[in-house]
Amino acid sequence: MHEKLIGTWKLVSAIREEIPQGTKVDQLGRNPTGYLNYAPDGRMMAIIARGDRVQPAQERATAAEAEALFRSVLSYAGTYTVSGNEITHSVDISWNERWTGSSQTRLFELEGDRLVLATLPSPDPLDGRMSVRRMVWQRVTA
Secondary structure (H helix, E strand, O other): OHHHHOEEEEEEEEEEEEOOOOOEEEEOEOOOEEEEEEOOOOEEEEEEEOOOOOOOOOOOOOHHHHHHHHHOEEEEEEEEEEEOOEEEEEEEEEOOOOOOOOEEEEEEEEEOOEEEEEEOOEEOOOOOOEEEEEEEEEEEEO
């Protein structure tokens, strides 16, 4: 199964299901963007951004613009292992220093050239709400 994950994936959607309400929302806006890469050597990288990010008014962002940009993107890299339908990302470097050194476990499903990754029920790293986050990825390269 590990071999089928290798390659680059482009983000299609990111839906958060809040617990216990069951409310589903676009976690990163209507058109999030991102890339996920799984390499044959067991390394991975991810960068994900909201689809509604706003460019700074000037070449240099103001403090408020910089904060808004920072809060609208997440990224991390490390190694990965696969066990059954679980993939664990062991984080070496991250946008959120709390994740550096952590393990991020996701349930995954492969549906043709689509990969669905879902968190276990946990606090959302962006706002702390208990939820399950599901991201759908489209294969770009193998």
